[in-house]
Amino acid sequence: MSEERKLYPEDQKRVDEYLKTGYNDVERKPFKPMRMIVMLIVVVTGFSAFSIFLARSSGVY
Template sequence: MTNKRELSPEDQQKVDQFLQRGVNSVARKPFKPLKLLAILLLMVTGLSVFSLLLAKAAGL
């Protein structure tokens, strides 16, 4: 049993108008999760190395 609903033409027009204005109309680059993962790994690794150097400098 499928529950397929369609908008009335007036409602569809309102949705289309909303999607064309403001923040929704800005073209964005596609999301790249591997790039985000690489950046996070670099940051965590960098902070870890920094904390190790800081601990060594403090004599711990």
């Protein structure tokens, strides 16, 4: 549809220099899906137990 826009060489050079500075380069710990699943189970179970406690203490259940 439309032509791909390209930067002028001096602008591209500035962009390349900025990307090489590592300003947004952050070391991250590896993602642990099992830990997330365990935390999700703990939170859902906790909310469920709390809601059952509230229902029983108010005489609904």
